[in-house]
Amino acid sequence: MKARHQAALLALPALVVFGLFSVVPLFSVVRYATWRWSGTSEPVPVGLANLSRLLGDTALWQSLGITALFALITVPLFLFLSVAIAWAIEGVRFERFIKALLFAPGLITVSGSAIAWYLLYNPDFGLLVELTGFALPWNSQPAAAMAYIVMFTLWQQTGYGVLVASAALRGIPREVKEAARIDGAGEREVRRHIVLPLLMPVLVFLSVIGTVFALQAYTAVYLLTRGGPFGSTRVIGYYLYETAFERFELGYGAMITLFVMVLTLTVAILQAMAFARRTRAAVGA
Amino acid sequence: MILMRTVTTVFCIFVAVPLVWLVYAAFIPAEAIVRADLSTFGFSLENFLALPDSGLWQAMGVSFAATGTAVLGQVLFGLGAAYAIRNGLKIQAIILALLALPGELLLVPLYRQLGGLGLLDTLGALILPFMASPLVIFLLVQALRRLPWEAVEAARLDGAREHVIALRVIAPMLRPELLATSVLAFASHWNLVLYPRVMTGEALWTVQAFLVELLRSRPFEWGLLGAAALVASLPIIVLFVVFEKRIVQVFESGFG
Numbered sequence: 001m002k003a004r005h006q007a008a009l010l011a012l013p014a015l016v017v018f019g020l021f022s023v024v025p026l027f028s029v030v031r032y033a034t035w036r037w038s039g040t041s042e043p044v045p046v047g048l049a050n051l052s053r054l055l056g057d058t059a060l061w062q063s064l065g066i067t068a069l070f071a072l073i074t075v076p077l078f079l080f081l082s083v084a085i086a087w088a089i090e091g092v093r094f095e096r097f098i099k100a101l102l103f104a105p106g107l108i109t110v111s112g113s114a115i116a117w118y119l120l121y122n123p124d125f126g127l128l129v130e131l132t133g134f135a136l137p138w139n140s141q142p143a144a145a146m147a148y149i150v151m152f153t154l155w156q157q158t159g160y161g162v163l164v165a166s167a168a169l170r171g172i173p174r175e176v177k178e179a180a181r182i183d184g185a186g187e188r189e190v191r192r193h194i195v196l197p198l199l200m201p202v203l204v205f206l207s208v209i210g211t212v213f214a215l216q217a218y219t220a221v222y223l224l225t226r227g228g229p230f231g232s233t234r235v236i237g238y239y240l241y242e243t244a245f246e247r248f249e250l251g252y253g254a255m256i257t258l259f260v261m262v263l264t265l266t267v268a269i270l271q272a273m274a275f276a277r278r279t280r281a282a283v284g285a
Numbered sequence: 286m287i288l289m290r291t292v293t294t295v296f297c298i299f300v301a302v303p304l305v306w307l308v309y310a311a312f313i314p315a316e317a318i319v320r321a322d323l324s325t326f327g328f329s330l331e332n333f334l335a336l337p338d339s340g341l342w343q344a345m346g347v348s349f350a351a352t353g354t355a356v357l358g359q360v361l362f363g364l365g366a367a368y369a370i371r372n373g374l375k376i377q378a379i380i381l382a383l384l385a386l387p388g389e390l391l392l393v394p395l396y397r398q399l400g401g402l403g404l405l406d407t408l409g410a411l412i413l414p415f416m417a418s419p420l421v422i423f424l425l426v427q428a429l430r431r432l433p434w435e436a437v438e439a440a441r442l443d444g445a446r447e448h449v450i451a452l453r454v455i456a457p458m459l460r461p462e463l464l465a466t467s468v469l470a471f472a473s474h475w476n477l478v479l480y481p482r483v484m485t486g487e488a489l490w491t492v493q494a495f496l497v498e499l500l501r502s503r504p505f506e507w508g509l510l511g512a513a514a515l516v517a518s519l520p521i522i523v524l525f526v527v528f529e530k531r532i533v534q535v536f537e538s539g540f541g
Contacts, residue, residue, distance in 0.1 A: 120303050
């Protein structure tokens with residue numbers, strides 16, 4: 001019993017850090033959300049003014065829509081690419097090399113990656129336009145800008161997805177597939193009815209991870225498009241940053257923080273529920 | 286199958302081109318760019334020689350100090366917390382909740398709080414809030430659950446104190462996992478972009494802030510940009526290459 005108490009003490013440093021720099025800010029943000037505050041000025045309490053502003057803020061709702069659109073494009077593509085590539089390279093001679101290549105963008109530091117993309121895809125003088133004459137006009141056309149952020153995110157993250165999917169594929173016993181083939185199932189059926197259902201838990205895991213990646217796209221947006229053109233890539237995280245630290249409205253920024261927190265929590269709970277339901281379904285099937 | 290092979294090939298090219306181009310750009314001689322003539326192959330180190338004047342070393346120093354200290358804290362405190370959880374301390378729910386919370390969401394309240402503590406514009410702002418990480422704790426708890434527990438019981442019978450057990454008995458057994466989580470923790474702190482941009486000024490620019498500014502102020506100097514991006518990535522590349530096997534092992538063991 002004494003050992004257990006002693007051991008519990010070892011969690012103290014981490015808990016102090018979390019308490020001071022996560023829990024305290026989490027609660028104090030509620031108070032800051034009632035301020036008008038530029039970051040340097042003295043805060044002025046304004047009651048619920050920030051909340052009513054939030055409800056009528058069309059830019060906020062637009063950026064929510066952009067975030068959802070971004071996730072709806074990116075996550076399915078991420079899932080498809082992860083599984084399709086893991087599938088295609090299973091047992092191929094270059095499997096290890098391809099995995100290393102796909103993982104490599106994760107090793108370039110993020111701003112360095114942004115530089116690489118800038119040198120390649122800049123519509124005015126990037127390598128792509130110099131060599132082919134084709135340019136992706138991400139600085140002038142909203143759809144191209146969205147495609148640009150999606151491509152960059154997939155470029156960065158798909159290697160990890162392939163790694164996970166490929167580990168899961170290898171975990172499927174050969175006998176299961178053999179048995180189905182002996183029973184007369186064609187390759188397509190084996191894939192559809194044996195392998196895919198067995199991959200379900202991993203697909204769910206990857207979609208959760210993919211959603212997290214998608215919600216963190218504000219870094220890519222900051223580095224590549226700064227939310228433009230015309231706010232077309234202003235995902236919610238970037239809108240929060242921009243409001244607080246480029247327009248210096250930290251009080252309203254705190255209100256947006258609160259809003260995003262509630263939203264994140266809701267999505268996380270919904271996903272956890274879906275996860276529980278699907279695993280139950282997979283086990284039952 | 287043909288479809289998937291095609292998808293794979295196209296995607297591999299899509300991934301490789303920016304990487305190859307970045308490395309190539311880092312080594313092209315400056316005059317090749319001025320002449321806008323990329324067809325003649327050139328190789329030169331002048332871009333790297335120009336880096337010291339740009340202020341990159343200063344930024345690398347700041348990043349190393351901040352990231353190194355934070356990783357040390359995350360692993361040490363993470364080991365303690367994971368060990369406590371394995372011994373029955375019921376705080377997993379808190380860890381999971383923190384895990385679901387994206388770190389940079391707290392920019393606004395942290396800005397206020399660090400200001401109140403007088404930590405804005407100091408190394409402390411880059412380090413203290415990152416001294417513990419829910420992800421590291423989560424991964425180490427998973428790893429601890431796979432360890433046989435007899436060694437711990439034996440050490441207890443010998444009268445060893447708990448922090449000694451954690452450091453002398455557990456840590457050596459967890460070496461691969463500790464290394465892998467350290468590399469992950471290093472990469473994620475090294476790659477912070479918005480946080481340092483908000484919390485510190487020019488004197489304490491991290492590598493990320495430096496690169497962003499370099500791209501903004503000298504967008505036409507491809508060679509310099511490429512060289513800076515490569516050098517700034519070196520720490521992660523080296524760590525990964527050295528520990529590649531262990532990292533992949535730890536990754537895959539969690540999902541196999």
